[in-house]
Amino acid sequence: MSTGSGAATFVDRYPEEASIVRQAFFVAFVAFGLGALFGVIQALHRTDILRFIPSTDYYTVLTAHGVLLVIVFTIFFLVGLFQWAITRSFDRPVEDIRITKAWLALMSVGSVVTGVTILLGFVDEVGISADVLFTFYAPLQAHPLFYAGLAVFLVGTWIAGADWFRSWLAWNAEHPDDRIPLQAFVVLTTMLMWYIATIGVAVAVLFFLLPWSLGLIETVNPLLTRTLFWFFGHPVVYFWLMPAYLLWYTVLPKIAGGRLFSDPLARVVFVLFLLLSTPVGIHHQYLDPGIAESFKFIAMTNTMFLLLPSLLTAFTVVASVEHGARQRGGTGLFGWLRALPWRDPAFTGMMLAGLMFAAGGFSGMINAGMNINYLVHNTLWVPGHFHLTVGTAVALTMMAGTYWLWPQLTNRRLYSRPIGLLQVVVWFGGMALMSNAMHVSGLYGIPRRTAEPQYQGFDFSTAFGSVAELNVQLAIGGTLLFVSALLFLANLAFSWGNPTTSGLGQTLPPALSGPDDSPRVLDNMRLWAAIALVLVALAYALPLGAIVADSGLFGPGGDAYPVTVVLNSVAVTAERLTASVGATLADVGGVLEVIR
Amino acid sequence: MHIHQYEKLWLGLSLLLIVGFVATVTYGAVGTPAISMIGDDGDTLNPNAIDDHPEFGDPGVEKVGESEYAAYVVARQFMFQPDPIVVPANTTVTFYVTSADVIHGFSVVGTNANTMVIPGEVAELTVEINDPGEYGIVCHEYCGNGHHGMEGLLKVVPADEYDGGDAE
Numbered sequence: 100m101s102t103g104s105g106a107a108t109f110v111d112r113y114p115e116e117a118s119i120v121r122q123a124f125f126v127a128f129v130a131f132g133l134g135a136l137f138g139v140i141q142a143l144h145r146t147d148i149l150r151f152i153p154s155t156d157y158y159t160v161l162t163a164h165g166v167l168l169v170i171v172f173t174i175f176f177l178v179g180l181f182q183w184a185i186t187r188s189f190d191r192p193v194e195d196i197r198i199t200k201a202w203l204a205l206m207s208v209g210s211v212v213t214g215v216t217i218l219l220g221f222v223d224e225v226g227i228s229a230d231v232l233f234t235f236y237a238p239l240q241a242h243p244l245f246y247a248g249l250a251v252f253l254v255g256t257w258i259a260g261a262d263w264f265r266s267w268l269a270w271n272a273e274h275p276d277d278r279i280p281l282q283a284f285v286v287l288t289t290m291l292m293w294y295i296a297t298i299g300v301a302v303a304v305l306f307f308l309l310p311w312s313l314g315l316i317e318t319v320n321p322l323l324t325r326t327l328f329w330f331f332g333h334p335v336v337y338f339w340l341m342p343a344y345l346l347w348y349t350v351l352p353k354i355a356g357g358r359l360f361s362d363p364l365a366r367v368v369f370v371l372f373l374l375l376s377t378p379v380g381i382h383h384q385y386l387d388p389g390i391a392e393s394f395k396f397i398a399m400t401n402t403m404f405l406l407l408p409s410l411l412t413a414f415t416v417v418a419s420v421e422h423g424a425r426q427r428g429g430t431g432l433f434g435w436l437r438a439l440p441w442r443d444p445a446f447t448g449m450m451l452a453g454l455m456f457a458a459g460g461f462s463g464m465i466n467a468g469m470n471i472n473y474l475v476h477n478t479l480w481v482p483g484h485f486h487l488t489v490g491t492a493v494a495l496t497m498m499a500g501t502y503w504l505w506p507q508l509t510n511r512r513l514y515s516r517p518i519g520l521l522q523v524v525v526w527f528g529g530m531a532l533m534s535n536a537m538h539v540s541g542l543y544g545i546p547r548r549t550a551e552p553q554y555q556g557f558d559f560s561t562a563f564g565s566v567a568e569l570n571v572q573l574a575i576g577g578t579l580l581f582v583s584a585l586l587f588l589a590n591l592a593f594s595w596g597n598p599t600t601s602g603l604g605q606t607l608p609p610a611l612s613g614p615d616d617s618p619r620v621l622d623n624m625r626l627w628a629a630i631a632l633v634l635v636a637l638a639y640a641l642p643l644g645a646i647v648a649d650s651g652l653f654g655p656g657g658d659a660y661p662v663t664v665v666l667n668s669v670a671v672t673a674e675r676l677t678a679s680v681g682a683t684l685a686d687v688g689g690v691l692e693v694i695r
Numbered sequence: 696m697h698i699h700q701y702e703k704l705w706l707g708l709s710l711l712l713i714v715g716f717v718a719t720v721t722y723g724a725v726g727t728p729a730i731s732m733i734g735d736d737g738d739t740l741n742p743n744a745i746d747d748h749p750e751f752g753d754p755g756v757e758k759v760g761e762s763e764y765a766a767y768v769v770a771r772q773f774m775f776q777p778d779p780i781v782v783p784a785n786t787t788v789t790f791y792v793t794s795a796d797v798i799h800g801f802s803v804v805g806t807n808a809n810t811m812v813i814p815g816e817v818a819e820l821t822v823e824i825n826d827p828g829e830y831g832i833v834c835h836e837y838c839g840n841g842h843h844g845m846e847g848l849l850k851v852v853p854a855d856e857y858d859g860g861d862a863e
Contacts, residue, residue: 154840154843155840155841157843158837158840158842161837230840232837236797236798236836238796238797238798238814239797239798239837239838239839320815321797321798321813321814321815322813322815322816325798325813360699361698361699361702363696363697363698364698364702384811385732385733386733386809386810386811386818387733387811387813387816388733388734388735388737388810388811388812388813388816388817388818388819389735389737389739389813389815389816390734390735391734391735392724392732392733392734392735395732396721396724399717399720400717403713403716403717403720404713406709406712406713406716407709407710407713410705410709410712411702411705411706411709414701414702414705415702418699418701418702464716467716468716468719468720468723469720469724469732470720470723470724470730470732470807471723473730473807473808473809474807474809476802476809476835477800477802477809477835477836478835543805544802544804544805544831544833546800546802546833546834546835547835548835548836548837548842549835549837549842549843550842550843551843551844552843554831554833554846555846556831556846556847556848557804557829557830557831557846557848558831559804559805559831560805612697612699616696616697617696618696645735649735649739650739650815650816654814654815655739655740655741655742655815656741656742656743656744656815657741657742657743657796657814657815658743658796660772660796660797660839661839
């Protein structure tokens with residue numbers, strides 16, 4: 100690592116809190132490793148380059164990939180980072196470490212329960228599965244433990260937020276006239292957004308899906324639970340993104356050698372995210388029957404305005420980095436770029452992540468355009484988009500941030516900076532290939548979320564190149580990403596073998612333009628939460644009301660799929676029988692295929 | 696509070712971009728020719744009672760106007776009914792698509808004829824059909840462990856070869 104400023108590290112000053120952060124990161128990285136493995140299996144399987152699992156298991160792999168990466172990895176990293184940010188920026192220990200340990204334990208138990216329930220899908224004999232993908236759309240039904248684990252996990256995150264608000268109140272009592280430190284400001288606004296966002300998924304899981312999976316209610320309304328999912332499903336992407344933003348705003352300028360350009364504008368950005376993240380979820384449902392076009396139009400308009408905070412961020416981050424470069428002696432219109440610390444994996448990782456976020460932003464603008472969305476909806480274009488955003492802007496920034504933060508949490512230097520640098524560059528290259536192939540495949544109409552996008556009755560026509568070339572590109576990209584993930588995990592694991600060193604502490608400088616000349620109303624959490632709730636009510640009251648009025652709280656009827664096998668041994672036998680007949684037929688089919 | 700002049704300029708340009716996007720999307724939705732969206736026009740129905748439904752009980756294509764046709768399509772694990780869907784060229788076809796079981800997708804590959812198919816809801820989309828040809832139809836939403844096999848075919852035949860709509 101770069102030579103520390105010689106200051107005491109976070110772990111020196113707050114050993115108990117540092118231990119919490121390390122534990123949260125540990126869970127995050129275990130999930131990351133597993134998720135990456137499942138990712139490369141999919142990249143090779145769906146392109147038909149290498150298939151070593153049956154296609155029916157592909158969906159177990161896909162569910163695990165989604166849940167482990169975007170629920171477990173991202174959110175455990177978030178709570179670790181936010182705990183660090185709260186403790187560091189308020190400069191005070193947690194109020195009661197038992198509470199802190201309790202929420203981490205709840206989140207972990209919930210994740211393990213849900214994760215194991217998903218993975219049991221590989222073992223047919225157990226009769227437990229949750230092949231419902233990350234979105235768990237009813238009437239596809241998972242085992243009750245899948246929903247129960249999610250609920251426990253959510254409660255853990257709620258207590259975490261309450262823990263951080265409690266720290267704020269305690270700090271505020273001692274510093275009544277101070278502005279909230281920027282890092283704490285990010286944490287508090289993000290958690291307010293999370294409380295509002297999770298109302299949707301909590302209602303869907305606790306009032307409908309969990310009781311339904313337990314047999315307490317007979318039916319659910321698929322459109323209603325789907326809409327409640329997307330009530331949560333869009334703000335959750337900003338929940339993933341906010342830790343990356345926290346690092347870009349408060350750590351990246353320092354690594355670049357400078358200071359944040361503007362603290363007040365940063366506050367405006369985070370308030371905008373709080374206000375606009377939730378009343379946009381219907382843009383995931385542009386193609387849903389049962390939701391009026393006018394509601395889709397409102398969601399589209401809100402979505403476009405949600406571009407604003409990210410565009411402002413692009414300005415502030417680049418300006419801060421340029422300031423850093425000029426402090427380091429950089430000159431010229433673009434010549435300052437050469438003065439930046441490109442050999443530092445933390446810096447280069449975050450910069451490459453930011454660059455890819457710009458590309459992801461552009462493909463997101465296309466998704467948001469509600470009429471052009473008809474061309475790309477549920478094609479491979481969409482995962483191409485979010486592998487740039489959550490898969491790179493978020494994930495690569497988290498890895499880069501770890502390179503910077505880990506020594507301060509352990510008092511051990513990073514095992515190898517060159518390997519770290521190679522790792523972030525390989526991630527960028529792998530994602531460039533994979534995401535490009537996915538976007539282009541999507542334009543040709545190739546669907547997402549399928550084990551075998553090779554059809555009997557027709558071929559996909561390409562404007563240039565061929566589907567085979569795109570598949571090779573996708574598979575090479577996915578393989579590089581997996582290699583990069585292994586390099587990251589190995590680098591961290593080997594770091595644990597380094598001897599402890601003192602003086603690895605880093606300090607964060609204040610912004611060039613500080614918070615003091617900005618209006619105090621920016622720090623009024625109660626006001627912003629109230630406005631956010633009003634906006635959510637405006638965007639959702641009518642569509643949800645219309646859905647319930649049209650097809651009822653519990654829908655017009657219909658069964659759960661697959662037919663529940665938990666307690667009913669007759670059903671279990673019948674299903675196994677069907678499965679073995681199906682397998683035999685498939686074998687016969689396979690033989691015929693060979694013969695032909 | 697102090698805002699740098701470059702930052703003000705950037706803010707202005709960003710807002711201009713956003714307003715521009717909203718304007719083009721709005722033009723696409725209400726201008727001519729408008730791209731019609733999936734809305735809430737369709738009925739609701741019990742997916743378990745589809746077989747008794749007057750239209751979806753025997754899904755197929757019907758003539759409803761001079762050059763207008765209605766195509767009733769049922770999506771179920773793991774097929775579309777009817778398959779193939781046969782329609783005459785140079786007509787306007789309104790697809791009514793519903794599901795007998797879980798959520799599916801219905802997308803005519805290479806076109807923007809695309810909708811979610813949600814049990815209990817009827818998706819209604821009107822499409823201008825041009826020249827004869829064959830188009831693949833894919834289910835683009837995961838619908839169970841046989842999802843990857845769920846496909847259909849849309850056959851557009853010359854008007855004089857069209858035999859009245861019974862696809863089977």
